[in-house]
Amino acid sequence: MDNKNKEVIDAIEAPIYLKYKFTAGLAPARFLSQLKQGVLTGQRCPKCDNVYVPPRGSCPACGVATEEEVVLGDKATVQSFTIVSIPIPGNPIQPPYIVANLVPDGANISFIHLMSECVNEEVRIGQRVTAIWKPREEWDFAMDNIRYFKPLDEPDVPAELIGHLSVNGTEN
Amino acid sequence: MGELAAVVGIGQTKYASRRGDVSIAGLVREAAQNALEDADLSFKDIDAVVIGKAPDMFEGIVMPEIYLTDALGANGKPMLRVHTAGSVGGSTALVAASHVQSGTFKRVLTVTFEKQSESNAMWALSTPQPFSVHLNAGAGGYFAPIIREYIRRSNAPSDIGIKVAVKDRLHGARNPLSHLNLPNISHQEVEDSMMLWDPIRFLEACPSSDGACAMIIANKDLVSESPKPPAWILGGAMRSEPTIYAGRDEVNPRAGRDCAKDVYAQAGISDPRRQFDCAEIYVPFSWYEPMWLENLGFADQGEGWRLTLDGATSLDEGGDIPWNCSGGVLSSNPIGASGMIRFAEAARQVRGDADQHQVKDARLALGHAYGGGAQFFSMWVVGANKP
Ligand SMILES: [Zn+2]
Numbered sequence: 001m002d003n004k005n006k007e008v009i010d011a012i013e014a015p016i017y018l019k020y021k022f023t024a025g026l027a028p029a030r031f032l033s034q035l036k037q038g039v040l041t042g043q044r045c046p047k048c049d050n051v052y053v054p055p056r057g058s059c060p061a062c063g064v065a066t067e068e069e070v071v072l073g074d075k076a077t078v079q080s081f082t083i084v085s086i087p088i089p090g091n092p093i094q095p096p097y098i099v100a101n102l103v104p105d106g107a108n109i110s111f112i113h114l115m116s117e118c119v120n121e122e123v124r125i126g127q128r129v130t131a132i133w134k135p136r137e138e139w140d141f142a143m144d145n146i147r148y149f150k151p152l153d154e155p156d157v158p159a160e161l162i163g164h165l166s167v168n169g170t171e172n
Numbered sequence: 173m174g175e176l177a178a179v180v181g182i183g184q185t186k187y188a189s190r191r192g193d194v195s196i197a198g199l200v201r202e203a204a205q206n207a208l209e210d211a212d213l214s215f216k217d218i219d220a221v222v223i224g225k226a227p228d229m230f231e232g233i234v235m236p237e238i239y240l241t242d243a244l245g246a247n248g249k250p251m252l253r254v255h256t257a258g259s260v261g262g263s264t265a266l267v268a269a270s271h272v273q274s275g276t277f278k279r280v281l282t283v284t285f286e287k288q289s290e291s292n293a294m295w296a297l298s299t300p301q302p303f304s305v306h307l308n309a310g311a312g313g314y315f316a317p318i319i320r321e322y323i324r325r326s327n328a329p330s331d332i333g334i335k336v337a338v339k340d341r342l343h344g345a346r347n348p349l350s351h352l353n354l355p356n357i358s359h360q361e362v363e364d365s366m367m368l369w370d371p372i373r374f375l376e377a378c379p380s381s382d383g384a385c386a387m388i389i390a391n392k393d394l395v396s397e398s399p400k401p402p403a404w405i406l407g408g409a410m411r412s413e414p415t416i417y418a419g420r421d422e423v424n425p426r427a428g429r430d431c432a433k434d435v436y437a438q439a440g441i442s443d444p445r446r447q448f449d450c451a452e453i454y455v456p457f458s459w460y461e462p463m464w465l466e467n468l469g470f471a472d473q474g475e476g477w478r479l480t481l482d483g484a485t486s487l488d489e490g491g492d493i494p495w496n497c498s499g500g501v502l503s504s505n506p507i508g509a510s511g512m513i514r515f516a517e518a519a520r521q522v523r524g525d526a527d528q529h530q531v532k533d534a535r536l537a538l539g540h541a542y543g544g545g546a547q548f549f550s551m552w553v554v555g556a557n558k559p
Contacts, residue, residue: 010192011192011290016232022301022302024302024303028302028303031303032302032303045418048418048419050418050419051418052418054303054304056416059417059418060414060416060417061414061417061418061419061420079317079321080317080318080320080321081317081320082309082312082313082316082317082320082369082370082371082372083367083369083370084307084309084313084368084369084370085366085367085368085369085370086310086312086366086368086369088294088308088310091308093307093308099307099309099313099317100317101317108418108419109416109417109418111304112304112305112307112309113305113307114305114307125320125321125324141302142302143302143303143304143305144305144306146305159324163418
């Protein structure tokens, strides 16, 4: 048989979808249960007083368990961010979009979330934002109950105070 | 550190976006055979094999080391797998070295690889978890905000990253193994390339590569059995820190500073910029050069970008401390091997065996790798002089 003009197949694409059962553990289970009720919570370290969100049940810096629950508000500060323009196959979010590291008021650590209803070029470190939740009937045990964060008409937070605001948004 | 050990053989593959001519087994064997040839040895001279790669999900082959024993001549020999995310190439070299330094083995073959063409690393790094939103932003999406914070703190000119991107590609153009070969790359070309994760442009990010790197590490008593000059291992250190803790300095991670302090103490380094002749540092996004210049003590805090700007890290500009003469991660990035390539290229320099990207009379060099959320670090110092 003449194989000269035949294209050699040396690889095939075989996409698979893996579904996992996620065992949350004590602190994340509590966190996700509260999210289901539309409440964002963290946990305070008994040693250094820092509030973790999402709580993982311990403070890695002190090596101790965190138990005290702290209810956080919807307001947060932009610690840093990026404007994502790279097209990724299968991504439901259309680029360009803002991925921001946000510190909710009353917490001492940032998490990553989406920012929207904003002018991308005007997003900045220290900017104030608030959570926009999905409609109540769509709430699940998931962080994306918060659809995104949008800018607030409030003065920027100086860089050295980011991550150090009380739950009322005031300087600690 | 016990017994004195040295690198007596180095083997790399040609790096490319797709090495369709070889399987994973063929790829690692190519690197291993090149290393054996470089050391004038054969598989029978090897006591044990230490292998490393980044997450198994990258190629979708779980515990690939088990099937690679054959290709690496390791049947019936001890074999150990290392995994520390992107820093794995460096930590694998250190684990291999420790097996010689401890006196357990006389001669160890160490190999690392990635075959990114058989995978989708961006997908593998974006697994959904219920306690965080699934944003599909990949490694660039993770590191871009940290770079932005570095630029804010240091007041660095906005084009420092562009300068690094050009410099490392010009270095890479001297290296025939390089994945990217861009001898005519310009500042304008990098500036005009697509902004992927602001402030990271397409040409400020590393490519996705297939490739493998191997080294043979021998006890001092066996060094003379290989013909080429050895690279003496003068120090090695690893450090890690949690990805997430309140007050963590993501721009200038403590684990990196502590790791450098440790390895410098072992090798008697007090002024890295003056004492090292060159360094191979893990810079997958251009801005990590000034950031690591500070983290590793080559510059004061907030001043790293000045070295880059002045051409201190450039071979082409005659800099006093060239970084990534091989082209670095920005020119070739087979993830699991990228750290070992840094370690191996540092060794090539002090062996005087780096061809077109050789730093003249290099006697002392630093190899560095980092991984995960910049929380795993591994470093070694190699020298031409037997301590
Ligand atoms: Zn604590």
